[in-house]
Amino acid sequence: MATITKKKQRGRPAQSAAKKEEIRAKIVSVSKELFINEGFENISIRKIAQQAGCIPRTIYYYFENKRELLHYLWVDIFKTLSSECERAIKSLEAPLEIIHVIYTTYVNYWLAHRDQYRVIFMIEDLNATSNHDTAVLDMIKSSAKFIRIFEKAINDCIQNKVFKEKNTNRVVQVFFLSAHGLASGIITMREMKWENPDALIKSTLNALITGLE
Amino acid sequence: MATITKKKQRGRPAQSAAKKEEIRAKIVSVSKELFINEGFENISIRKIAQQAGCIPRTIYYYFENKRELLHYLWVDIFKTLSSECERAIKSLEAPLEIIHVIYTTYVNYWLAHRDQYRVIFMIEDLNATSNHDTAVLDMIKSSAKFIRIFEKAINDCIQNKVFKEKNTNRVVQVFFLSAHGLASGIITMREMKWENPDALIKSTLNALITGLE
DNA sequence: ACATTTTTAGGAACGCGTTCCATTATTGCA
DNA sequence: TGCAATAATGGAACGCGTTCCTAAAAATGT
Numbered sequence: 001m002a003t004i005t006k007k008k009q010r011g012r013p014a015q016s017a018a019k020k021e022e023i024r025a026k027i028v029s030v031s032k033e034l035f036i037n038e039g040f041e042n043i044s045i046r047k048i049a050q051q052a053g054c055i056p057r058t059i060y061y062y063f064e065n066k067r068e069l070l071h072y073l074w075v076d077i078f079k080t081l082s083s084e085c086e087r088a089i090k091s092l093e094a095p096l097e098i099i100h101v102i103y104t105t106y107v108n109y110w111l112a113h114r115d116q117y118r119v120i121f122m123i124e125d126l127n128a129t130s131n132h133d134t135a136v137l138d139m140i141k142s143s144a145k146f147i148r149i150f151e152k153a154i155n156d157c158i159q160n161k162v163f164k165e166k167n168t169n170r171v172v173q174v175f176f177l178s179a180h181g182l183a184s185g186i187i188t189m190r191e192m193k194w195e196n197p198d199a200l201i202k203s204t205l206n207a208l209i210t211g212l213e
Numbered sequence: 214m215a216t217i218t219k220k221k222q223r224g225r226p227a228q229s230a231a232k233k234e235e236i237r238a239k240i241v242s243v244s245k246e247l248f249i250n251e252g253f254e255n256i257s258i259r260k261i262a263q264q265a266g267c268i269p270r271t272i273y274y275y276f277e278n279k280r281e282l283l284h285y286l287w288v289d290i291f292k293t294l295s296s297e298c299e300r301a302i303k304s305l306e307a308p309l310e311i312i313h314v315i316y317t318t319y320v321n322y323w324l325a326h327r328d329q330y331r332v333i334f335m336i337e338d339l340n341a342t343s344n345h346d347t348a349v350l351d352m353i354k355s356s357a358k359f360i361r362i363f364e365k366a367i368n369d370c371i372q373n374k375v376f377k378e379k380n381t382n383r384v385v386q387v388f389f390l391s392a393h394g395l396a397s398g399i400i401t402m403r404e405m406k407w408e409n410p411d412a413l414i415k416s417t418l419n420a421l422i423t424g425l426e
Numbered sequence: 427a428c429a430t431t432t433t434t435a436g437g438a439a440c441g442c443g444t445t446c447c448a449t450t451a452t453t454g455c456a
Numbered sequence: 457t458g459c460a461a462t463a464a465t466g467g468a469a470c471g472c473g474t475t476c477c478t479a480a481a482a483a484t485g486t
Contacts, residue, residue: 061434121402222453226453268466
Protein backbone atom coordinates (compact mmCIF):
# COMPACT_ATOMS: atom_id res chain seq x y z
CA MET A 1 0.00 0.00 0.00
CA ALA A 2 1.36 3.34 -0.99
CA THR A 3 2.06 5.32 2.13
CA ILE A 4 2.28 8.78 0.65
CA THR A 5 -1.13 10.27 0.97
CA LYS A 6 -0.20 13.83 -0.05
CA LYS A 7 1.87 15.54 -2.72
CA LYS A 8 5.56 15.33 -2.01
CA GLN A 9 6.47 18.08 0.36
CA ARG A 10 9.37 19.07 2.49
CA GLY A 11 9.90 17.74 5.94
CA ARG A 12 9.42 14.42 7.57
CA PRO A 13 6.54 12.56 5.97
CA ALA A 14 3.56 11.88 8.22
CA GLN A 15 2.92 8.33 9.26
CA SER A 16 0.49 6.39 7.18
CA ALA A 17 -3.00 5.96 8.52
CA ALA A 18 -2.25 2.27 8.93
CA LYS A 19 0.84 2.98 10.97
CA LYS A 20 -1.01 5.47 13.15
CA GLU A 21 -3.77 2.97 13.72
CA GLU A 22 -1.23 0.30 14.61
CA ILE A 23 0.31 2.50 17.27
CA ARG A 24 -3.06 3.57 18.61
CA ALA A 25 -4.19 -0.07 18.72
CA LYS A 26 -1.07 -1.01 20.65
CA ILE A 27 -1.66 1.70 23.22
CA VAL A 28 -5.33 0.77 23.53
CA SER A 29 -4.50 -2.90 23.91
CA VAL A 30 -2.05 -2.19 26.70
CA SER A 31 -4.61 0.06 28.39
CA LYS A 32 -7.20 -2.67 28.41
CA GLU A 33 -4.76 -5.18 29.88
CA LEU A 34 -3.72 -2.75 32.58
CA PHE A 35 -7.30 -2.00 33.50
CA ILE A 36 -8.20 -5.69 33.65
CA ASN A 37 -5.09 -6.59 35.64
CA GLU A 38 -4.79 -3.67 38.01
CA GLY A 39 -8.10 -1.87 38.00
CA PHE A 40 -9.25 1.71 37.85
CA GLU A 41 -6.86 3.23 40.36
CA ASN A 42 -3.77 1.94 38.64
CA ILE A 43 -4.51 2.74 35.07
CA SER A 44 -2.28 5.73 34.53
CA ILE A 45 -0.82 7.39 31.47
CA ARG A 46 2.69 6.74 32.71
CA LYS A 47 2.07 3.04 33.28
CA ILE A 48 0.36 2.68 29.93
CA ALA A 49 3.27 4.41 28.22
CA GLN A 50 5.77 2.22 29.98
CA GLN A 51 4.04 -0.97 28.93
CA ALA A 52 3.49 0.31 25.43
CA GLY A 53 7.18 1.10 25.09
CA CYS A 54 6.80 4.82 24.66
CA ILE A 55 6.56 7.92 26.84
CA PRO A 56 3.53 9.80 28.14
CA ARG A 57 4.05 12.55 25.59
CA THR A 58 3.58 10.05 22.81
CA ILE A 59 0.17 9.09 24.11
CA TYR A 60 -0.87 12.72 23.87
CA TYR A 61 0.34 12.74 20.30
CA TYR A 62 -2.13 10.01 19.34
CA PHE A 63 -4.99 10.75 21.79
CA GLU A 64 -6.56 14.02 22.84
CA ASN A 65 -6.43 13.06 26.51
CA LYS A 66 -6.81 10.14 28.88
CA ARG A 67 -10.56 10.12 28.51
CA GLU A 68 -10.36 9.65 24.74
CA LEU A 69 -8.01 6.74 25.29
CA LEU A 70 -10.41 5.21 27.77
CA HIS A 71 -13.20 5.43 25.18
CA TYR A 72 -11.89 2.19 23.77
CA LEU A 73 -12.32 0.48 27.10
CA TRP A 74 -15.86 1.78 27.17
CA VAL A 75 -16.65 -0.07 23.98
CA ASP A 76 -15.40 -3.32 25.49
CA ILE A 77 -17.28 -2.72 28.71
CA PHE A 78 -20.53 -2.02 26.89
CA LYS A 79 -20.02 -5.11 24.75
CA THR A 80 -19.71 -7.21 27.90
CA LEU A 81 -22.72 -5.49 29.41
CA SER A 82 -24.62 -6.14 26.23
CA SER A 83 -23.70 -9.82 26.31
CA GLU A 84 -25.11 -10.10 29.80
CA CYS A 85 -28.31 -8.32 28.79
CA GLU A 86 -28.67 -10.45 25.68
CA ARG A 87 -28.14 -13.62 27.72
CA ALA A 88 -30.67 -12.48 30.32
CA ILE A 89 -33.41 -11.87 27.75
CA LYS A 90 -32.57 -14.91 25.68
CA SER A 91 -35.97 -16.55 25.65
CA LEU A 92 -38.10 -13.48 26.24
CA GLU A 93 -40.37 -11.98 23.64
CA ALA A 94 -42.78 -9.69 25.47
CA PRO A 95 -41.47 -6.14 25.17
CA LEU A 96 -42.35 -5.27 28.77
CA GLU A 97 -40.41 -8.27 30.03
CA ILE A 98 -37.45 -7.31 27.87
CA ILE A 99 -37.53 -3.77 29.26
CA HIS A 100 -37.76 -5.17 32.77
CA VAL A 101 -34.83 -7.52 32.42
CA ILE A 102 -32.52 -5.18 30.52
CA TYR A 103 -33.13 -2.35 33.01
CA THR A 104 -32.39 -4.61 35.97
CA THR A 105 -29.35 -6.20 34.34
CA TYR A 106 -27.99 -2.77 33.43
CA VAL A 107 -28.12 -1.41 36.99
CA ASN A 108 -26.82 -4.63 38.50
CA TYR A 109 -23.94 -4.69 36.07
CA TRP A 110 -22.61 -1.37 37.32
CA LEU A 111 -23.17 -2.34 40.95
CA ALA A 112 -21.13 -5.48 40.31
CA HIS A 113 -18.41 -3.70 38.34
CA ARG A 114 -17.83 -0.41 40.08
CA ASP A 115 -14.41 0.20 38.59
CA GLN A 116 -15.94 -0.11 35.15
CA TYR A 117 -18.58 2.41 36.17
CA ARG A 118 -15.87 4.79 37.35
CA VAL A 119 -13.76 4.50 34.23
CA ILE A 120 -16.77 5.65 32.19
CA PHE A 121 -18.68 8.04 34.37
CA MET A 122 -16.24 9.49 36.87
CA ILE A 123 -13.65 10.94 34.52
CA GLU A 124 -15.09 14.09 33.06
CA ASP A 125 -13.58 16.20 30.32
CA LEU A 126 -14.55 19.74 31.23
CA ASN A 127 -13.09 21.09 28.03
CA ALA A 128 -14.98 18.79 25.71
CA THR A 129 -17.73 20.06 23.49
CA SER A 130 -20.91 18.08 23.01
CA ASN A 131 -19.89 16.84 19.60
CA HIS A 132 -16.53 15.82 20.99
CA ASP A 133 -17.54 12.34 22.04
CA THR A 134 -20.19 11.63 19.46
CA ALA A 135 -17.79 9.22 17.83
CA VAL A 136 -17.52 7.10 20.95
CA LEU A 137 -21.28 7.15 21.36
CA ASP A 138 -21.66 5.83 17.85
CA MET A 139 -19.07 3.15 18.57
CA ILE A 140 -20.92 2.09 21.70
CA LYS A 141 -24.32 2.12 20.03
CA SER A 142 -23.09 0.06 17.11
CA SER A 143 -21.47 -2.59 19.30
CA ALA A 144 -23.87 -2.82 22.23
CA LYS A 145 -26.89 -4.59 20.84
CA PHE A 146 -28.83 -4.26 24.06
CA ILE A 147 -29.34 -0.56 23.42
CA ARG A 148 -31.18 -1.21 20.16
CA ILE A 149 -33.11 -4.10 21.68
CA PHE A 150 -34.14 -1.85 24.55
CA GLU A 151 -35.17 0.94 22.20
CA LYS A 152 -37.14 -1.48 20.05
CA ALA A 153 -38.94 -2.94 23.05
CA ILE A 154 -39.94 0.53 24.17
CA ASN A 155 -41.01 1.45 20.67
CA ASP A 156 -43.09 -1.73 20.49
CA CYS A 157 -44.81 -0.77 23.75
CA ILE A 158 -45.59 2.64 22.35
CA GLN A 159 -46.87 1.21 19.05
CA ASN A 160 -49.01 -1.29 20.99
CA LYS A 161 -50.35 1.53 23.16
CA VAL A 162 -48.92 -0.08 26.28
CA PHE A 163 -47.30 3.27 26.97
CA LYS A 164 -49.29 6.46 26.71
CA GLU A 165 -46.22 8.60 26.03
CA LYS A 166 -45.56 8.57 22.28
CA ASN A 167 -42.03 9.94 22.16
CA THR A 168 -39.79 6.84 22.00
CA ASN A 169 -36.60 8.79 22.53
CA ARG A 170 -37.96 10.46 25.62
CA VAL A 171 -39.18 7.20 27.16
CA VAL A 172 -35.83 5.57 26.46
CA GLN A 173 -34.07 8.43 28.19
CA VAL A 174 -36.47 8.39 31.14
CA PHE A 175 -35.69 4.72 31.73
CA PHE A 176 -32.00 5.14 31.09
CA LEU A 177 -31.56 8.14 33.39
CA SER A 178 -33.42 6.53 36.25
CA ALA A 179 -31.35 3.36 35.88
CA HIS A 180 -28.25 5.49 35.78
CA GLY A 181 -29.37 7.32 38.91
CA LEU A 182 -29.71 4.06 40.78
CA ALA A 183 -26.24 2.94 39.80
CA SER A 184 -24.65 6.34 40.23
CA GLY A 185 -26.16 7.06 43.62
CA ILE A 186 -25.48 3.67 45.14
CA ILE A 187 -21.91 3.55 43.86
CA THR A 188 -20.78 7.09 44.67
CA MET A 189 -22.81 7.98 47.77
CA ARG A 190 -21.62 5.31 50.11
CA GLU A 191 -22.46 7.39 53.17
CA MET A 192 -26.15 6.96 52.45
CA LYS A 193 -27.82 3.99 54.04
CA TRP A 194 -29.41 2.56 50.94
CA GLU A 195 -32.33 0.22 50.98
CA ASN A 196 -31.64 -3.14 49.39
CA PRO A 197 -30.63 -2.33 45.79
CA ASP A 198 -32.81 -5.11 44.38
CA ALA A 199 -35.81 -3.57 46.12
CA LEU A 200 -34.91 -0.08 44.93
CA ILE A 201 -34.53 -1.28 41.35
CA LYS A 202 -37.79 -3.19 41.48
CA SER A 203 -39.77 -0.33 43.05
CA THR A 204 -38.41 2.24 40.64
CA LEU A 205 -38.93 0.13 37.56
CA ASN A 206 -42.40 -1.01 38.52
CA ALA A 207 -43.41 2.57 39.29
CA LEU A 208 -42.06 3.82 35.97
CA ILE A 209 -43.71 1.09 33.93
CA THR A 210 -47.02 1.42 35.74
CA GLY A 211 -46.87 5.19 35.47
CA LEU A 212 -46.12 5.07 31.76
CA GLU A 213 -48.87 2.56 31.03
CA MET B 214 -12.22 28.54 79.33
CA ALA B 215 -9.63 26.18 80.57
CA THR B 216 -7.68 24.83 77.67
CA ILE B 217 -6.06 21.83 79.28
CA THR B 218 -8.27 18.91 78.48
CA LYS B 219 -5.91 16.18 79.72
CA LYS B 220 -3.64 15.52 82.69
CA LYS B 221 -0.38 17.39 82.41
CA GLN B 222 1.98 15.42 80.24
CA ARG B 223 5.28 15.85 78.47
CA GLY B 224 5.59 17.29 75.06
CA ARG B 225 3.95 20.06 73.23
CA PRO B 226 0.39 20.46 74.47
CA ALA B 227 -2.27 19.85 71.87
CA GLN B 228 -4.30 22.79 70.71
CA SER B 229 -7.55 23.38 72.47
CA ALA B 230 -10.68 22.26 70.71
CA ALA B 231 -11.62 25.91 70.31
CA LYS B 232 -8.30 26.71 68.66
CA LYS B 233 -8.59 23.73 66.34
CA GLU B 234 -12.08 24.77 65.40
CA GLU B 235 -10.90 28.31 64.75
CA ILE B 236 -8.24 27.11 62.35
CA ARG B 237 -10.59 24.70 60.64
CA ALA B 238 -13.19 27.46 60.31
CA LYS B 239 -10.60 29.76 58.75
CA ILE B 240 -9.63 27.14 56.19
CA VAL B 241 -13.27 26.35 55.43
CA SER B 242 -14.10 30.02 55.06
CA VAL B 243 -11.28 30.56 52.61
CA SER B 244 -12.35 27.45 50.68
CA LYS B 245 -15.86 28.76 50.28
CA GLU B 246 -14.62 32.13 49.04
CA LEU B 247 -12.30 30.49 46.55
CA PHE B 248 -15.06 28.25 45.23
CA ILE B 249 -17.47 31.17 44.89
CA ASN B 250 -14.88 33.41 43.26
CA GLU B 251 -13.03 30.99 41.02
CA GLY B 252 -15.19 27.93 40.67
CA PHE B 253 -14.68 24.20 40.79
CA GLU B 254 -11.58 23.95 38.63
CA ASN B 255 -9.58 26.43 40.65
CA ILE B 256 -10.29 25.27 44.15
CA SER B 257 -7.06 23.57 45.01
CA ILE B 258 -5.39 22.63 48.27
CA ARG B 259 -2.40 24.79 47.44
CA LYS B 260 -4.51 27.86 46.70
CA ILE B 261 -6.61 27.33 49.80
CA ALA B 262 -3.48 27.00 51.91
CA GLN B 263 -1.99 30.13 50.40
CA GLN B 264 -5.06 32.21 51.13
CA ALA B 265 -5.40 30.71 54.60
CA GLY B 266 -1.81 31.63 55.39
CA CYS B 267 -0.57 28.11 55.87
CA ILE B 268 0.85 25.29 53.77
CA PRO B 269 -0.85 22.29 52.18
CA ARG B 270 0.52 19.98 54.85
CA THR B 271 -1.33 21.93 57.46
CA ILE B 272 -4.63 21.32 55.74
CA TYR B 273 -3.98 17.59 55.96
CA TYR B 274 -3.34 18.01 59.64
CA TYR B 275 -6.84 19.34 60.21
CA PHE B 276 -8.75 17.50 57.47
CA GLU B 277 -8.58 13.91 56.34
CA ASN B 278 -8.46 14.92 52.67
CA LYS B 279 -9.80 17.44 50.21
CA ARG B 280 -13.19 15.81 50.13
CA GLU B 281 -13.66 16.21 53.87
CA LEU B 282 -12.78 19.87 53.54
CA LEU B 283 -15.32 20.26 50.77
CA HIS B 284 -17.98 18.75 53.01
CA TYR B 285 -18.43 22.19 54.50
CA LEU B 286 -19.16 23.63 51.10
CA TRP B 287 -21.74 20.91 50.67
CA VAL B 288 -23.61 22.12 53.69
CA ASP B 289 -23.78 25.64 52.26
CA ILE B 290 -24.81 24.36 48.86
CA PHE B 291 -27.58 22.25 50.34
CA LYS B 292 -28.75 25.18 52.42
CA THR B 293 -29.06 27.28 49.29
CA LEU B 294 -30.80 24.45 47.48
CA SER B 295 -33.14 24.09 50.44
CA SER B 296 -33.94 27.80 50.36
CA GLU B 297 -34.93 27.51 46.72
CA CYS B 298 -37.10 24.49 47.44
CA GLU B 299 -38.72 26.14 50.42
CA ARG B 300 -39.42 29.26 48.40
CA ALA B 301 -40.89 27.19 45.58
CA ILE B 302 -43.33 25.36 47.84
CA LYS B 303 -44.15 28.39 49.93
CA SER B 304 -47.90 28.34 49.55
CA LEU B 305 -48.36 24.65 48.80
CA GLU B 306 -49.98 22.22 51.17
CA ALA B 307 -50.89 19.17 49.16
CA PRO B 308 -48.20 16.55 49.65
CA LEU B 309 -48.22 15.49 46.00
CA GLU B 310 -47.69 19.06 44.89
CA ILE B 311 -44.86 19.46 47.39
CA ILE B 312 -43.20 16.30 46.07
CA HIS B 313 -43.67 17.54 42.53
CA VAL B 314 -42.14 20.94 43.13
CA ILE B 315 -39.25 19.83 45.33
CA TYR B 316 -38.28 17.09 42.87
CA THR B 317 -38.29 19.53 39.95
CA THR B 318 -36.48 22.27 41.86
CA TYR B 319 -33.86 19.78 43.01
CA VAL B 320 -32.98 18.59 39.49
CA ASN B 321 -33.07 22.09 38.04
CA TYR B 322 -30.81 23.37 40.77
CA TRP B 323 -28.01 21.01 39.77
CA LEU B 324 -28.54 21.72 36.08
CA ALA B 325 -28.20 25.42 36.85
CA HIS B 326 -25.19 25.00 39.15
CA ARG B 327 -23.03 22.35 37.58
CA ASP B 328 -19.88 23.29 39.45
CA GLN B 329 -21.75 22.80 42.69
CA TYR B 330 -22.88 19.39 41.44
CA ARG B 331 -19.28 18.48 40.64
CA VAL B 332 -17.89 19.61 43.97
CA ILE B 333 -20.27 17.19 45.69
CA PHE B 334 -20.66 14.27 43.38
CA MET B 335 -17.55 14.09 41.21
CA ILE B 336 -14.88 13.90 43.87
CA GLU B 337 -14.92 10.39 45.23
CA ASP B 338 -12.97 9.08 48.17
CA LEU B 339 -12.17 5.52 47.26
CA ASN B 340 -10.63 4.87 50.66
CA ALA B 341 -13.62 6.02 52.65
CA THR B 342 -15.72 3.58 54.59
CA SER B 343 -19.48 3.91 54.69
CA ASN B 344 -19.49 5.41 58.14
CA HIS B 345 -16.78 7.82 57.12
CA ASP B 346 -19.08 10.55 55.87
CA THR B 347 -22.05 9.94 58.10
CA ALA B 348 -21.20 13.14 59.92
CA VAL B 349 -21.55 15.25 56.80
CA LEU B 350 -24.81 13.53 55.96
CA ASP B 351 -26.12 14.47 59.39
CA MET B 352 -24.93 18.03 58.90
CA ILE B 353 -26.70 18.26 55.57
CA LYS B 354 -29.88 16.66 56.84
CA SER B 355 -30.04 18.97 59.83
CA SER B 356 -29.54 22.12 57.77
CA ALA B 357 -31.43 21.34 54.58
CA LYS B 358 -35.07 21.55 55.58
CA PHE B 359 -36.28 20.47 52.18
CA ILE B 360 -35.16 16.93 52.85
CA ARG B 361 -37.44 16.61 55.88
CA ILE B 362 -40.28 18.37 54.08
CA PHE B 363 -39.87 15.97 51.18
CA GLU B 364 -39.80 12.96 53.48
CA LYS B 365 -42.86 14.18 55.34
CA ALA B 366 -44.80 14.77 52.12
CA ILE B 367 -44.00 11.25 50.98
CA ASN B 368 -44.93 9.85 54.37
CA ASP B 369 -48.21 11.78 54.23
CA CYS B 370 -48.96 10.25 50.84
CA ILE B 371 -48.29 6.80 52.23
CA GLN B 372 -50.42 7.44 55.32
CA ASN B 373 -53.21 8.78 53.12
CA LYS B 374 -52.93 5.70 50.90
CA VAL B 375 -52.03 7.84 47.91
CA PHE B 376 -49.01 5.59 47.47
CA LYS B 377 -49.40 1.83 47.60
CA GLU B 378 -45.81 1.27 48.68
CA LYS B 379 -45.64 1.50 52.46
CA ASN B 380 -41.91 1.84 52.99
CA THR B 381 -41.32 5.60 53.33
CA ASN B 382 -37.55 5.31 53.19
CA ARG B 383 -37.68 3.27 50.02
CA VAL B 384 -40.07 5.67 48.28
CA VAL B 385 -37.88 8.62 49.30
CA GLN B 386 -34.85 6.90 47.84
CA VAL B 387 -36.67 5.94 44.64
CA PHE B 388 -37.56 9.59 44.04
CA PHE B 389 -34.15 10.83 45.09
CA LEU B 390 -32.17 8.41 42.94
CA SER B 391 -34.24 9.09 39.86
CA ALA B 392 -33.85 12.85 40.37
CA HIS B 393 -30.15 12.34 40.86
CA GLY B 394 -29.99 10.27 37.68
CA LEU B 395 -31.55 13.08 35.69
CA ALA B 396 -29.06 15.61 37.02
CA SER B 397 -26.08 13.29 36.86
CA GLY B 398 -26.72 12.05 33.35
CA ILE B 399 -27.47 15.42 31.82
CA ILE B 400 -24.48 17.08 33.47
CA THR B 401 -21.82 14.45 32.90
CA MET B 402 -22.88 12.82 29.61
CA ARG B 403 -22.76 15.80 27.35
CA GLU B 404 -22.26 13.68 24.27
CA MET B 405 -25.78 12.37 24.55
CA LYS B 406 -28.44 14.32 22.71
CA TRP B 407 -30.83 14.80 25.57
CA GLU B 408 -34.46 15.60 25.17
CA ASN B 409 -35.50 18.88 26.72
CA PRO B 410 -34.64 18.53 30.43
CA ASP B 411 -37.99 20.00 31.53
CA ALA B 412 -39.76 17.32 29.52
CA LEU B 413 -37.53 14.58 30.90
CA ILE B 414 -38.13 15.72 34.45
CA LYS B 415 -41.86 15.97 33.91
CA SER B 416 -42.19 12.59 32.21
CA THR B 417 -40.09 10.83 34.83
CA LEU B 418 -41.82 12.41 37.78
CA ASN B 419 -45.33 11.90 36.40
CA ALA B 420 -44.54 8.28 35.63
CA LEU B 421 -43.15 7.67 39.11
CA ILE B 422 -46.07 9.31 40.87
CA THR B 423 -48.65 7.59 38.71
CA GLY B 424 -46.89 4.28 39.11
CA LEU B 425 -46.67 4.63 42.88
CA GLU B 426 -50.32 5.62 43.23
C1' DA C 427 26.52 18.74 1.06
C1' DC C 428 24.09 21.67 3.72
C1' DA C 429 19.94 24.26 5.03
C1' DT C 430 15.16 24.28 5.71
C1' DT C 431 10.88 22.24 6.81
C1' DT C 432 7.68 19.09 8.80
C1' DT C 433 6.59 15.26 11.71
C1' DT C 434 7.41 12.29 15.58
C1' DA C 435 9.41 11.51 19.89
C1' DG C 436 12.04 12.96 24.25
C1' DG C 437 12.94 15.10 28.66
C1' DA C 438 11.41 18.10 31.80
C1' DA C 439 8.20 20.99 33.72
C1' DC C 440 3.61 22.48 35.41
C1' DG C 441 -0.10 22.19 39.03
C1' DC C 442 -2.68 18.85 41.19
C1' DG C 443 -3.78 15.79 45.82
C1' DT C 444 -1.39 13.63 49.16
C1' DT C 445 2.43 11.82 52.14
C1' DC C 446 7.19 11.54 53.89
C1' DC C 447 10.85 13.01 56.68
C1' DA C 448 12.52 16.76 59.25
C1' DT C 449 12.22 20.90 62.11
C1' DT C 450 10.29 23.83 65.54
C1' DA C 451 7.54 24.71 69.60
C1' DT C 452 6.35 23.47 74.03
C1' DT C 453 5.86 20.71 77.74
C1' DG C 454 7.66 17.43 81.90
C1' DC C 455 11.40 14.67 83.88
C1' DA C 456 15.95 13.63 85.71
C1' DT D 457 19.92 22.72 82.56
C1' DG D 458 19.70 19.29 79.25
C1' DC D 459 17.10 15.61 77.46
C1' DA D 460 12.97 13.19 76.08
C1' DA D 461 8.45 13.34 74.48
C1' DT D 462 4.56 15.11 71.99
C1' DA D 463 2.15 18.23 68.75
C1' DA D 464 2.16 21.46 65.01
C1' DT D 465 4.35 23.10 61.03
C1' DG D 466 7.72 23.06 57.05
C1' DG D 467 9.94 21.68 52.81
C1' DA D 468 10.26 18.39 49.62
C1' DA D 469 8.88 14.43 47.42
C1' DC D 470 5.64 11.13 45.28
C1' DG D 471 2.62 9.87 41.25
C1' DC D 472 -0.91 11.80 38.72
C1' DG D 473 -2.72 14.17 33.91
C1' DT D 474 -1.14 17.26 30.84
C1' DT D 475 1.81 20.62 28.28
C1' DC D 476 6.12 23.04 27.09
C1' DC D 477 10.35 23.36 24.77
C1' DT D 478 13.70 20.74 22.47
C1' DA D 479 15.82 17.02 19.74
C1' DA D 480 15.82 13.56 16.30
C1' DA D 481 14.17 11.68 12.02
C1' DA D 482 13.19 12.14 7.39
C1' DA D 483 11.99 14.45 3.71
C1' DT D 484 12.85 18.43 -0.13
C1' DG D 485 15.20 22.67 -1.91
C1' DT D 486 19.25 25.17 -3.07
